[in-house]
Amino acid sequence: xxxxxxxxxxxxxxxxxxxxxxxxxxxxxxxxxxxxxxxxxxxxxxxxxxxxxxxxxxxxxxxxxxxxxxxxxxxxxxxxxxxxxxxxxxxxxxxxxxxxxxxxxxxxxxxxxxxxxxxxxxxxxxxxxxxxxxxxxxxxxxxxxxxxxxxxxxxxxxxxxxxxxxxxxxxxxxxxxxxxxxxxxxxxxxxxxxxxxxxxxxxxxxxxxxxxxxxxxxxxxxxxxxxxxxxxxxxxxxxxxxxxxxxxxxxxxxxxxxxxxxxxxxxxxxxxxxxxxxxxxxxxxxxxxxxxxxxxxxxxxxxxxxxxxxxxxxxxxxxxxxxxxxxxxxxxxxxxxxxxxxxxxxxxxxxxxxxxxxxxxxxxxxxxxxxxxxxxxxxxxxxxxxxxxxxxxxxxxxxxxxxxxxxxxxxxxxxxxx
Numbered sequence: 001x002x003x004x005x006x007x008x009x010x011x012x013x014x015x016x017x018x019x020x021x022x023x024x025x026x027x028x029x030x031x032x033x034x035x036x037x038x039x040x041x042x043x044x045x046x047x048x049x050x051x052x053x054x055x056x057x058x059x060x061x062x063x064x065x066x067x068x069x070x071x072x073x074x075x076x077x078x079x080x081x082x083x084x085x086x087x088x089x090x091x092x093x094x095x096x097x098x099x100x101x102x103x104x105x106x107x108x109x110x111x112x113x114x115x116x117x118x119x120x121x122x123x124x125x126x127x128x129x130x131x132x133x134x135x136x137x138x139x140x141x142x143x144x145x146x147x148x149x150x151x152x153x154x155x156x157x158x159x160x161x162x163x164x165x166x167x168x169x170x171x172x173x174x175x176x177x178x179x180x181x182x183x184x185x186x187x188x189x190x191x192x193x194x195x196x197x198x199x200x201x202x203x204x205x206x207x208x209x210x211x212x213x214x215x216x217x218x219x220x221x222x223x224x225x226x227x228x229x230x231x232x233x234x235x236x237x238x239x240x241x242x243x244x245x246x247x248x249x250x251x252x253x254x255x256x257x258x259x260x261x262x263x264x265x266x267x268x269x270x271x272x273x274x275x276x277x278x279x280x281x282x283x284x285x286x287x288x289x290x291x292x293x294x295x296x297x298x299x300x301x302x303x304x305x306x307x308x309x310x311x312x313x314x315x316x317x318x319x320x321x322x323x324x325x326x327x328x329x330x331x332x333x334x335x336x337x338x339x340x341x342x343x344x345x346x347x348x349x350x351x352x353x354x355x356x357x358x359x360x361x362x363x364x365x366x367x368x369x370x371x372x373x374x375x376x377x378x379x380x381x382x383x384x385x386x387x388x389x390x391x392x393x394x395x396x397x398x399x400x401x402x403x404x405x406x407x408x409x410x411x412x413x414x415x416x417x418x
Contacts, residue, residue: 027417028358028367034402034410035062035091041070041407042083042093043399045107046386047334049160050244050294054110054397055390057117060088061140062397063110064409066095070104073380076131076187080108082123084140085409096143101126101133101157101173101185104381109158113137113208115165120146122168124157124185131189133157133173135206149211155189156204156213162249162276169243169252170204170213179239180260182380196237197223203243203254205276216278222256225283226270235259235268245276246294251313252276253292253300273313284316289332296341303331308346323359327366334385338393343414345396347385352376354385354400358414369412372400383407 036042042064044054054062062085067074074080079098086092101124102108113120119141125148126133132155137147149156149170156170175192177184192201199220206213219238226233235258244253251273258268271284288302288311295301298313301322308331310320322328322344333348346357353371360366374383387396395413402408 026360026363026365028360028365029415029417030356030358030367030369031413031415032369032372032410033413034400034408035085035087036064036093036409037402037406039404039406040066040068042066042085042409043070043104043107043407044386044388044397044409045110046105046384047291047293047336048106048109048242049111051163051247051339052111052388053117053339053391054388056084056112056119056121056140057391059391061086062409063112063121063123064093065099065102065107066093067104070377070381070407073103073181073186076100077128082108082138096140097123097136097138097145099123099125099136100128101188103182103185104377105182105384111158111161111168113165114161114163122158122161124173126157126173126185126188128187131155131174131187133185133188135168135170137208147211149206151213154191154200154204154213156206157185159203159243160245160252161208162245163247164249165208166249167208167276168206169216169245170206171240171243172201175201175237176239176241179237180241180257183239183241192219195219196235203240203252203274205278214278216252216276217272217274217281219256221281222272225281226256226268229270229283233268235266236262238268242291244292244294246298247296250276251298253294253313255290282313282316284313286311286316286318291332291334293335293337295337301335301337301344307331308335322361323357323366327359328357334387336387336389336396338389339391340393343389343393345387345389347387347398349374349385354383354398356385356387356396356398356412358396365416367414367417372398372410374399375401375405377407387412 066081082097134150159169159171174188174190192198202218259266292302330348356369
């Protein structure tokens with residue numbers, strides 16, 4: 001089943017340095033196609049890693065999960081089916097494997113192996129007998145698991161893969177589930193649960209070839225830095241969200257958090273950065289929203305007030321802006337930059353619908369989609385806009401509800417207006 005929606009939006013004002021004064025600004029057409037259908041739910045996941053591309057190298061296969069129900073967090077024994085959508089065969093959904101390491105908002109942290117993106121990809125799994133989380137490297141061509149990255153002492157899952165395919169970031173998804181359920185996997189083992197700021201847990205760096213892991217930064221180190229900022233700091237446990245690797249794989253930006261289930265005044269939400277060689281751990285006082293994205297170099301795209309801004313991690317200051325408030329009504333929304341760095345999309349919610357605003361940076365060409373139904377899903381099972389670009393920089397993958405109220409995968413093509 002295919003559903004097409006076309007929308008062209010022309011706006012007269014652009015806040016973009018690349019637009020020449022007096023020039024007529026081109027417009028873009030955003031055309032929506034429903035890729036999956038049926039009584040089962042299909043979805044990819046949310047904004048949790050930068051440069052996550054759902055398509056394989058030649059663009060034929062798109063990763064997704066298939067589940068029977070998605071109206072609550074999964075029980076520990078409920079597995080999701082790992083699938084690919086075969087666009088060369090009428091969007092046929094091909095079942096490949098099962099995973100117990102997933103949730104409705106994040107998915108399973110899919111990531112095609114950057115060095116072998118034609119057929120190899122990563123996803124997270126969990127041993128239902130022990131609760132230990134691990135990462136799987138799967139080969140589509142041979143339809144089998146090539147490797148499982150299992151660590152008995154520190155059972156971690158993928159939290160972001162470097163652009164050169166040499167390493168991935170590892171997180172304790174049991175700790176995340178305990179301290180903020182929506183970010184973890186129900187039933188996952190949390191080996192550091194007795195410590196509010198353990199020295200044997202935090203962000204790990206895993207060598208993809210050898211499997212060697214090391215602790216890049218610990219919760220204890222973060223706790224001590226937070227104390228320097230606030231000597232009165234008191235918390236029942238720290239956790240980490242959004243481990244975002246830059247486009248060169250040399251810098252990591254993330255949030256250290258705490259107190260998510262208590263009073264707002266007790267909440268900890270501090271942005272941090274570190275070089276992936278382990279040096280330069282820094283706490284940032286400027287908060288640029290909950291879903292930032294990396295631009296080129298060490299510049300992040302985020303939010304300041306009502307503006308979509310650029311923030312230099314090294315200089316610790318705002319260095320530019322993308323678009324305007326009329327183009328992007330919610331700069332806090334889910335955002336994504338295309339692989340070539342030229343196409344920017346902001347996904348935002350309005351009522352029970354998700355909308356998408358796309359800007360081409362070179363000439364200011366702009367388009368806005370019609371709304372996609374997100375239904376009444378909220379909280380831990382919410383349907384975030386979560387746009388993801390393809391490798392050709394002309395389409396994004398997004399979630400939405402079909403007419404039969406199942407959660408399905410949609411494609412938005414970005415076309416030149418005629």
